[in-house]
Amino acid sequence: MPPTQGPILYLAPFQGITDAIYRTSFNRYFGGLDAAFTPYISGTGTEKVSKNKLIDVLPEVNQAIRTIPQILSKDADEMLLLSKSLAALGYSEVNWNMGCPFSRVARKQRGSGMLPYPELVRQILDKLYQEGMPLGLSVKMRTGYNGHEDILAMIDVLNDFPLTEVIVHPRTGKQLYKGEASETAFSAIVDKVKSPLAWNGDIFSVEKFRELQDKFPSIQRWMIGRGALINPVLPLMISHPDAAKSIDWRKALSGFLQDIYLETYYRNEGRTAVVSRMKSLWVYLRESFENPTEAFRVIRKTRTPEEYLEAEMKVIADAELKLFY
Numbered sequence: 280m281p282p283t284q285g286p287i288l289y290l291a292p293f294q295g296i297t298d299a300i301y302r303t304s305f306n307r308y309f310g311g312l313d314a315a316f317t318p319y320i321s322g323t324g325t326e327k328v329s330k331n332k333l334i335d336v337l338p339e340v341n342q343a344i345r346t347i348p349q350i351l352s353k354d355a356d357e358m359l360l361l362s363k364s365l366a367a368l369g370y371s372e373v374n375w376n377m378g379c380p381f382s383r384v385a386r387k388q389r390g391s392g393m394l395p396y397p398e399l400v401r402q403i404l405d406k407l408y409q410e411g412m413p414l415g416l417s418v419k420m421r422t423g424y425n426g427h428e429d430i431l432a433m434i435d436v437l438n439d440f441p442l443t444e445v446i447v448h449p450r451t452g453k454q455l456y457k458g459e460a461s462e463t464a465f466s467a468i469v470d471k472v473k474s475p476l477a478w479n480g481d482i483f484s485v486e487k488f489r490e491l492q493d494k495f496p497s498i499q500r501w502m503i504g505r506g507a508l509i510n511p512v513l514p515l516m517i518s519h520p521d522a523a524k525s526i527d528w529r530k531a532l533s534g535f536l537q538d539i540y541l542e543t544y545y546r547n548e549g550r551t552a553v554v555s556r557m558k559s560l561w562v563y564l565r566e567s568f569e570n571p572t573e574a575f576r577v578i579r580k581t582r583t584p585e586e587y588l589e590a591e592m593k594v595i596a597d598a599e600l601k602l603f604y
């Protein structure tokens with residue numbers, strides 16, 4: 280499916296889920312996206328980026344869709360070194376994670392833990408641009424750590440730099456995933472950000488997307504996370520509704536999962552690893568079914584690949600789907 284002409288749609292990054300295998304299979308069976316952001320790369324250091332850290336961003340496994348690597352760091356030297364490695368791989372853009380809410384990350388002033396510290400961010404950006412940042416830089420952020428107001432001072436800093444894009448998920452770090460993405464918090468910054476601005480958060484249906492589009496008519500870029508993990512046809516339903524109607528959901532889901540299964544299996548991660556990976560996808564996929572608890576119960580109790588495959592086939596063939604159209 281060619282890139283959309285209407286809204287620009289991104290797949291949000293999910294550590295442990297949306298790796299290159301997932302992104303490629305997603306595009307093969309569902310599509311509807313303009314680009315996908317990778318789960319964050321971190322801990323690359325300032326000496327030499329190990330090959331292992333780049334495994335998910337190697338161009339040869341990212342041919343299916345425009346891919347934007349993401350970095351989690353508060354060290355300008357580390358960011359510069361990783362950016363150089365990514366530039367050498369052919370990338371033109373890197374995304375900076377200023378949104379991760381988990382306390383092991385945030386308490387070290389990384390991810391959403393940076394949001395109360397605009398001057399720290401200014402120092403990092405100053406250094407990046409003074410020392411020849413080789414890539415376009417975009418930012419993915421929450422609206423604050425303790426409170427939404429953090430973003431106001433942060434936007435003043437970000438506006439001083441030529442960022443390629445700012446993606447905002449209007450929840451605070453403290454909130455984790457509780458409550459709703461705040462349209463009020465987003466409204467407070469929608470006209471203040473100089474770089475192109477993208478919305479991220481709670482797009483679970485076409486209706487919700489249209490509602491947000493009506494509310495924020497200046498926004499062209501939209502990042503979809505859990506909504507796409509639950510119903511992988513959602514981006515296509517938004518960008519190409521007619522094409523989405525011709526997709527046989529159960530068949531596409533089956534092919535999508537089979538590809539992920541086989542790729543994971545052949546990466547020699549072992550029989551247990553393949554089962555636990557597949558189960559982790561069902562944490563989201565189960566919400567596509569009328570009875571998510573029952574669908575997941577069947578999947579969750581499996582131990583071996585054989586048991587898992589049988590359960591997957593049964594759920595996909597028999598379980599009642601929620602109405603998507």
Ligand SMILES: Cc1cc2nc3c(=O)[nH]c(=O)nc-3n(C[C@H](O)[C@H](O)[C@H](O)COP(=O)(O)O)c2cc1C
Binds near residue numbers: 479
């Ligand atoms: C398990 C999990 C892993 C995530 N990993 C990342 C990540 O690596 N980088 C990132 O920027 N966001 C990450 N996120 C956040 C999502 O990309 C997204 O911003 C969030 O789910 C809100 O969007 P949604 O409401 O459309 O799901 C993660 C979220 C979850 C639940």
